[in-house]
Amino acid sequence: MEQRLANSWRMTVNEKNFIQTALLSDLRIDGRGPFDYRNLTIQFGIEDGSSEVQLGQTRVMGFVTSQLVQPYRDRPNEGTLAIFTEFSPMADPSFEIGRPGESAVELGRIVDRGLRESRAIDTESLCVVAGKWVWSIRIDLHILDNGGNLVDAANIAALAALLTFRRPECTLGGEDGQEVIIHPPEVREPLALIVHHLPIAVTFAFIGNESRVIIDPSHFEEAVMGGKLTATLNTNGDVCAIQKAGGEGVMQSVVMQCLRIASVKAADITGKIKKAVESYKTKRDLKKIKRHPDSVDISNISKDMEKSKLELVKCQSDDMEIEGHSSKKDESSLRHSKHKALISGPSSWDPYSKIADTDELKASLASRAVATPNLKMDVMPPEKQQLNVKDESHRDADPSPPLLVAAEAREEKNKAKTLLDAVKPKHKRKKKNASNSNGS
Amino acid sequence: MELKPSIPSSSLIDQQVFPGDVVLDLSKITSQTIKLGGGLRQNTDLLLNVRNVVIRMILRWPKEFVLCIHLVTRSLLVIMMHGAAVCKDGDLISVMKGGVLRFSKPNKYWVETSQKRYVPSAGDNVLGIVVDARSDNFFVDIKGPTLAFLPVLAFEGGTRRNIPKFEMGTLLYVRVVKADTGMNPELSCMDASGKAAEYGPLKEGFMFETSTGLSRTLLSSPTCPVLETLGKKIAFEIAVGLNGRVWVNSSTPSIVVLVSNTIIQTASMSPTQQKIRVESLLQKMQ
Numbered sequence: 001m002e003q004r005l006a007n008s009w010r011m012t013v014n015e016k017n018f019i020q021t022a023l024l025s026d027l028r029i030d031g032r033g034p035f036d037y038r039n040l041t042i043q044f045g046i047e048d049g050s051s052e053v054q055l056g057q058t059r060v061m062g063f064v065t066s067q068l069v070q071p072y073r074d075r076p077n078e079g080t081l082a083i084f085t086e087f088s089p090m091a092d093p094s095f096e097i098g099r100p101g102e103s104a105v106e107l108g109r110i111v112d113r114g115l116r117e118s119r120a121i122d123t124e125s126l127c128v129v130a131g132k133w134v135w136s137i138r139i140d141l142h143i144l145d146n147g148g149n150l151v152d153a154a155n156i157a158a159l160a161a162l163l164t165f166r167r168p169e170c171t172l173g174g175e176d177g178q179e180v181i182i183h184p185p186e187v188r189e190p191l192a193l194i195v196h197h198l199p200i201a202v203t204f205a206f207i208g209n210e211s212r213v214i215i216d217p218s219h220f221e222e223a224v225m226g227g228k229l230t231a232t233l234n235t236n237g238d239v240c241a242i243q244k245a246g247g248e249g250v251m252q253s254v255v256m257q258c259l260r261i262a263s264v265k266a267a268d269i270t271g272k273i274k275k276a277v278e279s280y281k282t283k284r285d286l287k288k289i290k291r292h293p294d295s296v297d298i299s300n301i302s303k304d305m306e307k308s309k310l311e312l313v314k315c316q317s318d319d320m321e322i323e324g325h326s327s328k329k330d331e332s333s334l335r336h337s338k339h340k341a342l343i344s345g346p347s348s349w350d351p352y353s354k355i356a357d358t359d360e361l362k363a364s365l366a367s368r369a370v371a372t373p374n375l376k377m378d379v380m381p382p383e384k385q386q387l388n389v390k391d392e393s394h395r396d397a398d399p400s401p402p403l404l405v406a407a408e409a410r411e412e413k414n415k416a417k418t419l420l421d422a423v424k425p426k427h428k429r430k431k432k433n434a435s436n437s438n439g440s
Numbered sequence: 441m442e443l444k445p446s447i448p449s450s451s452l453i454d455q456q457v458f459p460g461d462v463v464l465d466l467s468k469i470t471s472q473t474i475k476l477g478g479g480l481r482q483n484t485d486l487l488l489n490v491r492n493v494v495i496r497m498i499l500r501w502p503k504e505f506v507l508c509i510h511l512v513t514r515s516l517l518v519i520m521m522h523g524a525a526v527c528k529d530g531d532l533i534s535v536m537k538g539g540v541l542r543f544s545k546p547n548k549y550w551v552e553t554s555q556k557r558y559v560p561s562a563g564d565n566v567l568g569i570v571v572d573a574r575s576d577n578f579f580v581d582i583k584g585p586t587l588a589f590l591p592v593l594a595f596e597g598g599t600r601r602n603i604p605k606f607e608m609g610t611l612l613y614v615r616v617v618k619a620d621t622g623m624n625p626e627l628s629c630m631d632a633s634g635k636a637a638e639y640g641p642l643k644e645g646f647m648f649e650t651s652t653g654l655s656r657t658l659l660s661s662p663t664c665p666v667l668e669t670l671g672k673k674i675a676f677e678i679a680v681g682l683n684g685r686v687w688v689n690s691s692t693p694s695i696v697v698l699v700s701n702t703i704i705q706t707a708s709m710s711p712t713q714q715k716i717r718v719e720s721l722l723q724k725m726q
Contacts, residue, residue, distance in 0.1 A: 018693065
């Protein structure tokens with residue numbers, strides 16, 4: 001018993017009084033104003049759907065996972081959403097493993113209500129086979145460090161994780177058309193969840209006899225406060241949820257004032273979340289396009305070349321291109337019959353990696369006995385000459401314009417025949433690129 | 441007792457040392473009392489003897505009592521002090537805890553570490569929080585592994601008639617009288633001679649918790665740069681406990697907030713950086 005007593009955190013009378021007297025002059029112990037949030041940082045993990053939010057000293061991690069399950073009887077065409085919280089003992093000495101305490105259950109309920117009641121996630125899009133298979137989204141919130149105001153941080157973590165989560169695409173197939181095939185991410189691009197709006201939770205604490213209102217209470221302030229109010233709003237001005245569980249009574253005017261302040265803060269936080277998610281998404285997309293160090297410039301240069309080339313050789317090249325595309329279509333349709341289903345672009349295929357040597361390309365182009373390359377061959381020398389006349393420094397980019405035109409223009413068709421190549425191990429990528437160029 | 445001049449003992453004093461660093465080779469020192477302190481250990485590794493290593497002396501905490509074990513090795517008296525994690529059977533004394541090696545004449549060395557936990561040791565001035573009151577003791581929390589006892593009569597002029605009444609959560613500035621491992625430490629609100637001398641409850645103000653290293657820095661003499669620079673412009677009262685608790689009081693709450701936040705933020709800065717930061721913060725205030 002004594003050991004337990006010795007280890008728990010205590011508050012002195014001095015601190016309590018000081019926090020209250022400091023608030024009389026609108027000052028908080030960490031120097032903030034009464035309506036200032038602490039520093040918010042949102043980071044993402046390697047996988048889709050994992051986020052870590054830091055709000056001052058408070059740290060929360062959110063993970064989103066999905067699974068195919070049977071839907072509820074009364075909602076046969078809606079997916080489900082479930083939130084699980086874990087209050088790790090390393091966050092606070094008062095947290096214990098095992099059954100969640102009252103505050104843990106309350107936190108889970110607030111986040112859940114904000115997302116579910118306001119229909120922030122479109123659950124109908126999660127339905128695969130009505131009445132049989134739906135996607136069940138599970139959000140796990142891990143509290144790593146309790147520096148006060150866990151609800152807000154957990155809510156932001158859940159939203160950030162949901163915005164970056166992508167579920168695998170699945171189609172109906174099999175013999176009777178009722179079997180659900182889940183496609184792995186290499187085969188088909190996973191899909192993001194449809195999120196209509198972002199409900200942001202804003203917590204207010206009432207301290208002292210006069211019930212001074214402060215926003216985002218820290219650990220100290222939470223120990224001293226007399227009551228707490230959490231308002232969940234979105235930027236459209238909708239109030240999604242309000243939670244005030246016990247504590248001191250407050251006037252109705254105070255509640256209205258809190259809602260007004262909360263809407264301002266919600267807009268602010270929504271902006272921050274969106275910015276963080278955007279930068280994460282661009283990073284993720286950039287990772288998919290693996291660039292060979294040389295080809296970076298080439299791709300940029302060749303884009304310019306492509307434009308200039310189109311200007312120079314208008315009709316001819318257009319005809320050539322069209323013919324090229326049509327012949328490609330023939331080729332791809334030939335190969336297409338070999339594949340069972342239409343497949344969209346793989347995430348690891350990239351048109352710009354490792355552009356082969358010019359000699360190799362010429363050799364491969366020359367060796368192809370299909371109609372178009374002959375035409376292309378005819379087109380190529382005059383184009384090349386023109387290009388050479390134009391700019392000698394881009395000599396090594398010469399074979400790439402036609403390559404890139406084809407590559408850029410109809411990626412899907414290319415992918416139809418190069419998909420298998422893409423799934424093949426990396427050392428065969430050169431071959432794949434060669435066949436790419438052959439296709440153009 | 442003289443230190444042999446051939447011992448390169450000063451090479452690692454006031455330097456960061458790590459576990460495994462050998463401090464002293466006892467074979468080179470004769471007829472000397474070496475006091476082993478916290479964070480040092482005597483090794484009996486013959487292989488180490490062969491190795492050419494830097495030799496440092498290990499000393500004990502300066503204010504502690506002499507503890508049980510006395511060993512004589514090659515006419516060398518090594519006294520183990522309380523708190524020393526020492527294994528005595530060799531010629532080499534090496535470091536057990538990472539920290540800064542400190543030296544105090546004539547022959548005291550110890551390793552100073554900084555943690556958030558406090559290990560109670562006798563003679564320290566600490567800030568405690570009253571948890572409970574019994575008939576003969578107050579239970580006080582001093583951030584150690586166990587609660588400490590403060591005898592009800594350990595006040596200046598304390599008798600059974602005028603026992604002070606402390607409610608739960610009162611902050612006290614107390615002195616550690618006895619602190620043995622495994623036993624609850626004993627505290628006192630009097631200094632060694634029985635006078636009150638600033639001990640007792642602290643009223644108003646604000647308390648925050650830091651590491652033990654920061655407390656020692658704040659208490660060092662000459663005055664630490666943060667307190668000096670702050671003290672030139674602002675009037676405030678401060679009480680530092682060696683258990684990592686610091687209490688600040690002033691006339692207005694804003695000054696208290698400024699001082700406490702400054703101390704926390706400049707904890708890991710170098711002295712010049714601290715001065716610059718404090719000055720910029722003060723300018724912002726005015």
